[in-house]
Structures are given as structure tokens and as C-alpha cells.
Amino acid sequence: MSAVQTPTLRDVADAAGVHPATASRALNPATRGLVNADTARRVIKVAESLGYRPNPIARGLKTAKSGTVGLVIPDLTNPLFPPIVRGIEAVLEPAGYSGLVVNTDNDPHREQAQIESLRSRQVEGFIVATALLDHPLLARLQQEGVVMVMVNRRPDGLDVPSITPDDATGIELAVQHLADLGHTRIAHLAGPANTSTGVVRARAFRNAVRDRGLDDDPSLLATCRYWTEDSGATALRTLLDAGAEFTAVVAGNDLIALGCYDVFAERSIECPRDISVVGFNDMPFLDKLRPPLTTVAVPHQQIGAEAARMLLDAIADPTRPSRSVLLPLSLVVRGSTAAPR
Incomplete structure (x- = not known):
């Protein structure tokens, strides 16, 4: 039994009644605009019916792309x-x-x-x-x-x-929301200090707190080693163990905020009755948490x-x-x- 012959570009061109170069242009999205629209549609239809698959490696050798x-x-x-x-x-x-x-x-x-x-x-x-x-x-x-x-x-x-x-504005939205609710002592669990996002969001938090006349207390800032749930939990434990007093937390991202939920469960802290939390990113399934997480949405x-x-x-x-x-x-x-x- 003979092997099934793979259709070539020439087969497509012959069946569509065009030159192989025209067929090649029609089948490449980057050059399709150079071919008459009806011709391009005809070539694509023929290629599909024959089961033709363009070879990107061969094309790359010719075009250096x-x-x-x-x-x-x-x-x-x-x-x-x-x-x-x-x-x-x-x-x-x-x-x-x-x-x-x-x-x-x-x-x-x-x-x-x-x-x-x-x-x-x-x-x-x-x-x-x-x-x-x-x-x-x-x-x-x-x-x-x-x-x-x-x-x-x-x-x-x-x-x-x-x-x-726009990280800075996102953090401002979070702080403004908590301030409008009546919070004056807000903690920040910052992202890692060797990342631009961690630094920008931490700076924006300090500025937002100062601008609104809230307590700008360095003891309410903890920096996480990683953008992870475990790091968020460790940072929140550090603040609580140091006796820091606060009624709300702005987390560097949603995973850090999830770490807060772990600590709340460990220490019988009720959210939001005892401590409110805001995350950052709006990753999937946050609405399924108990309580569902307030967060800054990033598109x-x-x-x-x-x-x-x-x-x-x-x-x-x-x-x-x-x-x-x-x-x-x-x-x-x-x-x-x-x-x-």
C-alpha cells in the first residue's frame, strides 16, 4: 500500500489556477494583502480542501523570517x-x-x-x-x-x-476606598523590593496614605520576599506578632492577599469585621472566596x-x-x- 502523498504548494497553485508565488503570498497572512481578495479566498479554500499545511521552516529559509x-x-x-x-x-x-x-x-x-x-x-x-x-x-x-x-x-x-x-493609580483607588469606609490605620504587604512592581506599589501606598492624612506609620509596612500566598501569610504574621494595630490591609497582589486569609483562619480573625483586605490583579475565582476579595482589576x-x-x-x-x-x-x-x- 503506497503512502499518502502530502500536497505541495505547487498542487495548491495548479488546483487554484494561479502561479506558485501567488499561492504562497495568499497563504501567508503577512503578504496576503498583495493578492486580489477573491484570488486569496480561492487559494485558501483549495489549500483547505487538499489538506495543505505550509512549512514555516521552508518559508523561513527563503525569507530569513x-x-x-x-x-x-x-x-x-x-x-x-x-x-x-x-x-x-x-x-x-x-x-x-x-x-x-x-x-x-x-x-x-x-x-x-x-x-x-x-x-x-x-x-x-x-x-x-x-x-x-x-x-x-x-x-x-x-x-x-x-x-x-x-x-x-x-x-x-x-x-x-x-x-x-497604572499601578500607582490602582493603589490610590484601594486606599481611597478604605479611607471612605472610615479606616485610618491601613497596613501594606508590599511585593518584593527587587521588583519594579513591588517598589512602585509600595511608594504609591505611602503617598496615598500621606495625601489623605491617614496614619503614615512605618510599622504598618511589611515587604514580602515573593509574590506568593506563603510570603503574604508570613508578612501578615510579622505585623501581628509585632503588635501593630490596623483595621485594613492593602496587599501587593491577590496571592499575597490570599495569604492573609490563611492567617485569619489560623488566628480566628474575622474578615471584614476585624480586618478588611484589598488585593491587586483580579485573578480568576476571587468571587468564590469567603468573603469574596475586593481587588484592583487589571485588564x-x-x-x-x-x-x-x-x-x-x-x-x-x-x-x-x-x-x-x-x-x-x-x-x-x-x-x-x-x-x-
Whole structure:
């Protein structure tokens, strides 16, 4: 029994009655606009009926373009990253690109190895969601002319396109909400001090407290080692064990806020009757908590989509000036906040 012959580009072109070069342009989203719309539709229909699959490697050899970009994620277990990746893919796919995702675990050595591996695969650019403030690797990549877009946070001193949530305004919304409820002593469980997000949100918290004439007490600030539930629980225990008095907590992110819930259960603290909590990110399932978590909502899918658009623009024209976009945030009020007793 003979093997089934895989249809070739020439088979598609012959069946559609066009030159192979025309068929190639029609089947590549990046060049489809060069072909008459009716012709392109006919070629695509014929390709589908024959079961033709374009070979991106062969195409890459001809065009020196791989049609792939690298997505560098610090922690795939953090629920905020999957919707960002979904947003990126939603924009890349129609443009004829696919993303290769790597997870760095916030480890600089692992990140360098992963990025070099992606570069050896000829990716055309990177979307980098790094957490680190100090980032010599990215500075080197920029000097080498690698096309990059920063997502969710931006290291200092790097002139690359970036799309970030408006963290400072988000924290202000949280503090204002608690102040309106009547809280005057509010604690902050800050994100790690070696991340730009942790630093920006902690600074915004101190400013928001001062601006509203609330108690600006350094003993109400604890810094978490990681953006995790365990770190949030450890930070809250530290404040409580030191005898700090407060009626509300603004957590650096939702995972840190979840750590507060663990401590409430351990110590028979009732939320929001004894202590109110506000998170940051609005990750999935927060409405299922008891009580449901009040949080600052970040449009993660929109962040991913905008990052992908910026990267495609930069790939098309590497000389265009880099732009930074701040996305507005909103407060989602649920059951974890109430007036102090």
C-alpha cells in the first residue's frame, strides 16, 4: 500500500489556477494583502480542501523570517500570566506569527539560557514579562538590536516599548476606598523590593496614605520576599506578632492577599469585621472566596494584545521610537472590605 502523498504548494497553485508565488503570498497572512481578495479566498479554500499545511521552516529559509516570537514569563503558575498569553496569541495568530513560551522562575541564569535557546531558533522578537529591577541581560539584548517589548513592568534605564498597568493609580483607588469606609490605620504587604512592581506599589501606598492624612506609620509596612500566598501569610504574621494595630490591609497582589486569609483562619480573625483586605490583579475565582476579595482589576488580556501589537510594529520598523502605554485600572468591590468596628 503506497503512502499518502502530502500536497505541495505547487498542487495548491495548479488546483487554484494561479502561479506558485501567488499561492504562497495568499497563504501567508503577512503578504496576503498583495493578492486580489477573491484570488486569496480561492487559494485558501483549495489549500483547505487538499489538506495543505505550509512549512514555516521552508518559508523561513527563503525569507530569513521564522514567524515566531519568544514569550518570556517569570512564573507560569501565577494566574495573571495565562490571560496575558491569551491576549498575545489573539493578535499574533492572524498576523501569521506564533509564540514560544518559556518560564524563567525569576532566575537570571535560567532566563539567560532560555533566551539564548529562543535566539538560536531565530525568533524575530521577544515579549518579556520580567520582574527584576536590575536587568543587565535585557540591556545587552537591546545593545545587540534585539526587538523587545516589556509587559506588566519595566526595568529602569531601558528604552524599549512597554505596556504596564497604572499601578500607582490602582493603589490610590484601594486606599481611597478604605479611607471612605472610615479606616485610618491601613497596613501594606508590599511585593518584593527587587521588583519594579513591588517598589512602585509600595511608594504609591505611602503617598496615598500621606495625601489623605491617614496614619503614615512605618510599622504598618511589611515587604514580602515573593509574590506568593506563603510570603503574604508570613508578612501578615510579622505585623501581628509585632503588635501593630490596623483595621485594613492593602496587599501587593491577590496571592499575597490570599495569604492573609490563611492567617485569619489560623488566628480566628474575622474578615471584614476585624480586618478588611484589598488585593491587586483580579485573578480568576476571587468571587468564590469567603468573603469574596475586593481587588484592583487589571485588564491582563488587553495588556497581552497591546504588547503583541507593539512587537509587530517594532518588527516591521525597528527604527520607530519606542512608546510606553499605561493602562487604566478599576476597583472591584466585594465582601472583604467594610467599615471598621
